[in-house]
Each structure stands twice: as structure tokens, then as C-alpha cells.
Amino acid sequence: MSKGNISVQAENIFPIIKKFLYSDHEIFLRELVSNAVDATTKIKTLAQKGEVKGDIGDTRIEIKIDKDAKTLHILDKGIGMTEEEVNKYLNQLAFSSAEEFLSKYKDDATIIGHFGLGFYSAFMVADKVDVITKSWRDDAPAVQWTCDGNPEYIMEPHSRTERGTEIILHINEENSDYLNDWRIRELLNKYCKFLPVEIKFGTKTETSYEGEGDTKQEIKTEVDDIINNPHPIWKMKPADLTDEDYTSFYNELHPYSQPPLFWIHLNIDYPFNLTGILYFPKLSNSFEVQKNKIQLYSNQVFITDDVKEIVPEFLMLLHGVIDSPDIPLNVSRSYLQSDANVKKINTYISKKVAEKLQSLFSTDRNSYEDKWKEISTFVKYGMISDEKFNEKASQFVLLKNLDNLHFTLEEYKEKVKDNQTDKHNKVIYLYANDPATQHSYIAAAKEYGYDVLEMDTIIDNHFMQHIEYKGNEVTFVRVDSDTADQLVQKDEKRESVLSEKDQEKVKELFSQSVKNLGLGHVELKALSPTDHPVLITRPEFMRRMKEMQAMQGMDAGMFPDSHNVVINSNHPLISDKLLKMESEEEKAAFATYLHDLALLNQQMLKGEALTEFIQKSLTFIK
Ligand code: ADP
Numbered sequence: 330m331s332k333g334n335i336s337v338q339a340e341n342i343f344p345i346i347k348k349f350l351y352s353d354h355e356i357f358l359r360e361l362v363s364n365a366v367d368a369t370t371k372i373k374t375l376a377q378k379g380e381v382k383g384d385i386g387d388t389r390i391e392i393k394i395d396k397d398a399k400t401l402h403i404l405d406k407g408i409g410m411t412e413e414e415v416n417k418y419l420n421q422l423a424f425s426s427a428e429e430f431l432s433k434y435k436d437d438a439t440i441i442g443h444f445g446l447g448f449y450s451a452f453m454v455a456d457k458v459d460v461i462t463k464s465w466r467d468d469a470p471a472v473q474w475t476c477d478g479n480p481e482y483i484m485e486p487h488s489r490t491e492r493g494t495e496i497i498l499h500i501n502e503e504n505s506d507y508l509n510d511w512r513i514r515e516l517l518n519k520y521c522k523f524l525p526v527e528i529k530f531g532t533k534t535e536t537s538y539e540g541e542g543d544t545k546q547e548i549k550t551e552v553d554d555i556i557n558n559p560h561p562i563w564k565m566k567p568a569d570l571t572d573e574d575y576t577s578f579y580n581e582l583h584p585y586s587q588p589p590l591f592w593i594h595l596n597i598d599y600p601f602n603l604t605g606i607l608y609f610p611k612l613s614n615s616f617e618v619q620k621n622k623i624q625l626y627s628n629q630v631f632i633t634d635d636v637k638e639i640v641p642e643f644l645m646l647l648h649g650v651i652d653s654p655d656i657p658l659n660v661s662r663s664y665l666q667s668d669a670n671v672k673k674i675n676t677y678i679s680k681k682v683a684e685k686l687q688s689l690f691s692t693d694r695n696s697y698e699d700k701w702k703e704i705s706t707f708v709k710y711g712m713i714s715d716e717k718f719n720e721k722a723s724q725f726v727l728l729k730n731l732d733n734l735h736f737t738l739e740e741y742k743e744k745v746k747d748n749q750t751d752k753h754n755k756v757i758y759l760y761a762n763d764p765a766t767q768h769s770y771i772a773a774a775k776e777y778g779y780d781v782l783e784m785d786t787i788i789d790n791h792f793m794q795h796i797e798y799k800g801n802e803v804t805f806v807r808v809d810s811d812t813a814d815q816l817v818q819k820d821e822k823r824e825s826v827l828s829e830k831d832q833e834k835v836k837e838l839f840s841q842s843v844k845n846l847g848l849g850h851v852e853l854k855a856l857s858p859t860d861h862p863v864l865i866t867r868p869e870f871m872r873r874m875k876e877m878q879a880m881q882g883m884d885a886g887m888f889p890d891s892h893n894v895v896i897n898s899n900h901p902l903i904s905d906k907l908l909k910m911e912s913e914e915e916k917a918a919f920a921t922y923l924h925d926l927a928l929l930n931q932q933m934l935k936g937e938a939l940t941e942f943i944q945k946s947l948t949f950i951k
Contacts, residue, residue, distance in 0.1 A: 330485040333420065354504065357450040358392075358513070359520035361403045361496055362528065363630050364448060365390045368407025368494060369526045372465055375408065381465060385492075389553070391529045392517065394508055399500050401455075401507055406493040410462045411469040412484065419448060419460065419474060420482060452478055454507055455498035461487050462494040514556065520631045523561040529553045561629065563606045563650055567594045579608050583622070583648055587611040590700050593685045595651070597677060601670050605651035607644070607682070611703055626652040639671055641679045643711040643718070651678075676717070682707075683721035690725040698735045701727050709792040719799075731764060731771065731781045738796070742803065745780050749817050755804045757817045760784040760793070762807065769930055773813035773860065781808055790876055809931075810869040812856055812895055825855035825898045831908055832898055835920075838907070839863075839896055842921035847871075847891030853898045862900040863927040866893045892933075894924065918945075 369388050376385045386406065393402040410418065451458050456478055463471035471489035476482040489495075498507075506512050514530060521528055533554040539546045562570055562578045579589050589608035597603050607623070623640055625632045629652060637645070639656060655670050686708065690697045708726050712719040727735040736744060742756055749757045759774055760782040761767045771781050784793060784805070793805040806816055814823070825832060832853050840851050848871060868891075875888040897903060902923065910916045925942045928934040934942055 330483060332481065332483055354453045355516055356520070357453050357498075358403075358507075358516045359630060360447050360450045362390065362392070362517075362521050362524065365403055365405035365407060365494070365496075366524050366526045366630075368405050368409070371408045372406070372492070375465065389527045389529050389555075392513060394510060394513060396508055399505070399508060401498045401500055401513070403496040403498075404493065405495075406491070409464040409469075409493050410460075410472075411464040411466060412472045414464065415460065415462065415472060415474050415484065451496070451498055454500055454504040456501040457499040459497040459499075460494065461489055461497070463487075463489045463492055465492045517556045522557050522631065523559070523626065523629045524557050525559050525564075525629050527555050527559055528557045530556050561650070563594070563604050563652060564629070567596070570594075575606065575608075578606070579648070582624070582650070583610075586648075589648065590703055591685070591689065592649070593681055595678065595681060601653065601655040601673055601677075603651065603653040603655065603674060603677070605649060605653075607647045607649040607651075607678070609704060609707070610646070610648050622646075622648040624650045625656065626650060627656065628652070628654050632656075639674055641675050641711070641715055641718075643707060643714050644678060644682060646707055646710075647682075679711070679715055679718050680721075682711075683718055687721060687725055697725075698727065701729065701735060706786065706788055709786075709788045709795075713788075713791050713795045719795075728758075729783050731761065731783055738801070741782075742801070748778050749780070751804075751818045752820050753818075755802055758782060758793075758803055758805045759808050759816055760805055762789070766932055767808050769861070770808040770813070774808050774816060777813055777816070779813075779816065790873070790880075794873075806869050807867070807872070809865070809867055810872065811866050812854055812860070812864055812897075814856055814860075815854075823855045823857070823899070825853070826904050827898045827908075831904075835896060835898060835903060835907065838916055838920040839894060839924060841917055842924050843894055845890075846894070847889035849891040849893040851894045851896070853896050855899050856895075856897040858897075858899045858901060860897050860900065861927065861930075862897050862902045863923045864895045864897070865927050865931045865933065866895055867891070868893065892931075894927070922949075 369390065372381065372385055373388065375381045388406050390406075391402075391404045393404070394400075395402065458476055460474040461471065462474075463469070471487040472484055473487040474482060474484050500507050510531065517528065517530055531554045532551045535550050535552050537548050537550070539548055558581075562574050575592050575594075576588055579586070579592070587610070589610055592606055592608045595603055595605040595607065605626075610622070622634070623636045623645070624634045625636050625639060636651065639651065640647075651674075653674065656668075656674065686704070689700075705727070708722050712722045712726060723738060725737065727737060728741045729735050741758070745758065746756050749759070751757055759779050761771055762783075762785050764771060764783065764785075774781055784790075796803060797805060808816065810816070827835065836851060836853050843851055849868075871888060871891050875890065878888050907916060907919055907923075910919060922942075922945060925934055925938065925945075928938075929942065
């Protein structure tokens, strides 16, 4: 037996390990099982190269709990270590890297879990750790290394003859949780579910049947419980996979979800290594933000489901897995953002997604249009937030009109430009965000032969602004923002049939009944006699300012809810009937009634005002 001191500069690093990593204790299991997987992969490689004589046999990793002894065991049949190697890897190397890491990041409050502290993370949960190991080299005897959380360790010979390593954790009092089967199973499921070597944890009962009819017998057998799937499909070649493979894997990741719309299999070796599958989920029309739906792996070891820095923000809506050994894990978030590989990965993923969408669009436009409702959020959000994506997506982003027809940006401009170009040479794109409520405005716009788009999702406001900003010589205007004749401002203007004096009179009559205009006003316009006598409009600019203000969570002070009341001086009810009424009361009542009708059309007549209006109407009918 020999004794020695683990070579570190700091007198005792264990208290730091325990204290510092307090919040993320559970990663110890991931670290130890990953080491076991590495050792197993290495023996397989040596066997392939013919360096190991004979058959390497079964290479399953096993996790065991001994409740009485209060120990947790991780056993592998990997390459093992000689005494010399234990010295080198556990006594010096491992520790010095841990120490270096800790001294570097001790003061960095932004650091969050997810770094490999490797073997020494065992001391977060164990008072004492034994390593019993036998190297694959025939001439190397087994050794046992023991350390009880001091820089002091003991190394002694061991009787083990089988190749491989057993790590024994003497779990401490505070962490006795890790002696429960369910807890270990939970951790294995979270971190080890797709590790490339089979991992056994206990046994399970399998039921099979023998015989037929009356002689049919139920047979129960105890079999090893393998907790992982060592060959996840993201590691396979797309050519070897069917649609069903992809959808069933999706189910494995996200049980009880609706089937995905489509997916992208990522696979790149250079300039960085990355595999994975990204699924486009079925999103409802409302913009559901679903976080933590993409899992990040490094060589099939689960790292995190918080991939904020690695995946472009707009693609956080996707589901699936990304596996890359090239994403640095031992660092703080702020560092990750500036990491060159992470940036490249970001760009790569965004490019792949654009290519996939482009190919869906070009190969089967009908089916692309069918899915448009569900993918439009990704595409629009992506265009707004990612310049490169914007360039590509300009070719396949679609606008949908109220007749349910879809157009690319180019097609749409071509369609409306003749009839909808205004006097400033801007092409006006009319839209409705609530077609049911805006029905009369839509009808009026159609009278002018205008086309009306449907823009009814939360992202649309930003998207329209984005399209305008991108200098397409296009302006979006909501159908209720002005009277139909003014939606697309042209030079010609209709003459009013009323004299200046009569116009003043009409305006005055209406001004009395009008309330709560905000920053809006009452105005007289010479519209067609067939247009409505009174209309409510919400000028585009004011409305947008208000929407922006609401979006930023500001008080409704600066831009109150505003609308204009437009009176059609050419409508016979105004030009004839109203002005010819005898008493002033009668005129005022009639003006109020017409105004109420316009409000009703906009579902703006409510409460007492609505009741009064109904009463008045009933009296009229009598
Ligand atoms: P890392 O795995 O990042 O290299 P660790 O501290 O986890 O750091 O381990 C240090 C070294 O100890 C490993 O690189 C490996 O050489 C050796 N080692 C750890 N666990 C095992 C094991 N189960 N079998 C063989 N060697 C191991």
C-alpha cells in the first residue's frame, strides 16, 4: 500500500467543489457514466485495431445501489487503468484541471452548471470514493484507489482480475437521495438516455406467452433493464431512415405531442462537427413560445435543454436534438455568445432551415401552402431577426389574402400594383386583422377593386413594418384606417354637394353627439352617395403608435385609443334629410342616431348607449 497527496496547489479543494457546485449536484452521475462510456469505446477501438487479444466480451455498463452500505456503484468493462495511469489521470491531471477551472471561474457569478468537472464531481455527493480498476494490459495488476475528500489518497493492490473499472461512491448524509432507485433512474433518463453503450440498471420483468388456447401460458422472465437507446437516429444516415423512424423518435422526445410538420436532419463534419434533428412542430395560430424543446448533447451525453446561445432565437420554436462535441461546455454563457464555433453553428442551422423551406416551397407548393399557417410564424420571425435568413426567406414567405390565395412577395406586388399604387408611387397593401369585425370596410375596399390581405397574428405587425422598412416601396394600410376612396390616395377628389355653410352646420350637429375620440376628430368628406353616411376610421399611424406603446408595456397616456368620425356629405340622409329637418332637437337626435349606427358597425356601441339605441330604433319602427 502506498499513500500520497493529490498534487494541487490549493491546500484543499474539496470544500470549494462541494460549495461551488451545490446547485448542480446531480451532474456527477453524467460525468462518471461518461467516463465509463469513454473507457468502453476505447477498448472497442483497440479491439478493432487488433491490439487486444481475443474477444472483449460483453461491454455493458452497470449502475448499482447498495442501500445497506450506502454506496452507489458504476461498473464498466472498459480499458481500465494501471497504477501508473491512476496516478497520472486521477492524482494529477484530473485534479489540476478541476483546480484550474475553479480558480478561473470562482468569481464569475454568471456561470451556470453544465461544465464537466469530470471524475472529481463525485465528491459533491460522496464522503469517500473508491476506484477499483484493472487495465486491459495483461501484465498490469488491479489496484484500488481510495480518497475520503482530503488531498490524501491511498493506493493498494486489489484482487480483481476482470478488465475494467468500478467506481464506488460512499454517498454522504445530505445526498442520501441518490440511494433511491427512482432518483437514479430519473438521472439516467435525463443525462444518459442516448449514450452509445448499453447501460444496465436493475432488472425488469418481461411477459411472453407460450402455447395456444387452453394451454396458453404466461411466462415471466427477469431481464436486464437497459435504460438507454445506444443508437439514436440522429447518428444514422438519413438514407437509412423512414418517415416513421423520424416521427416515432419525435414521440420518444415529446410524448403526447401532435405529429411534427416536417424535420431537418443535420449532419456536418467540417468546419465543426454537428448532428441532430430539428422538428417543426404544429403550432397553433397564436404565437406559443415553447422553450426548452431542443436538447443539446455532446457525443450523445445530454448537456442542457437551454440552447439560447446555440440556436438562432427564432428557431427556438423548433423541437429536437443537436449533438456537437464542438460546443464548449466548460464556460460561462457570456463567453459562449462570442465563441466562434457557436456562431458558425448558429449560421449553419439557420441556413439549413432556410434551405429546407425553400425546397418544400419549390417541390410541392400546394402542400407548402397547406402548412403555411403553421410555419408562417417561424418564417416571419426569422426574417425580422436574422438578416441572412431574411434574404433567403424573401423568396418563399407568403402573403395570404381574404380569398384564401397565397402569393410570394413578388407575385403579390405584381398582382396589385396597377390598381393600388398611390400618388407617391407607393404600392398600398390593404389588410384586415379581424375580417369579421371589419366586414363593411372590406366590402367597401373591394368595391374599388382592391385586394385585402389577412394579417391576423401577433407577429404580423412587426412583419409588415419589416417589409416596409426593407424598402420594397410598399406601405401596409388597414382597411379601416380611412374611407375606402382614400385608402389608396390618388389625385382625383369628389366634389361636395353641400355649400360651405351647410357643411359647417352638419359638422356642428355631429360634434355634439361625439365622445371619446382620443386624438381623433370629426371630419366631413365628399364620398359617393352609395357609401355609408357616417364611418369610423382609425388612422394607420396613430393606431400603430398605440400598438407599439402597448407592446412595450407603456401606459396608454401618450397615444390614447383614437378614431375619426367621417361624415359623408354626399349621402342623401345627410345632404337631404338631415338638413331639411324642422327642429334643432330632431336634427341632433338624427345625427346621434347615424353616429350610433356607425359605432354599432364597429362593435363600439356598448352598455347604456346600446340600450338607448335599441329603444330609439324600436320607437322609429313604430
Ligand atoms: P476527463 O474525462 O474530462 O478527461 P476526468 O476527471 O473525468 O476527466 O477523468 C480523468 C481521466 O481519468 C480520464 O481522462 C481517463 O483517462 C481516466 N478515467 C476516468 N474514469 C475512467 C474509467 N471508468 N475507466 C478508465 N479510465 C478512466
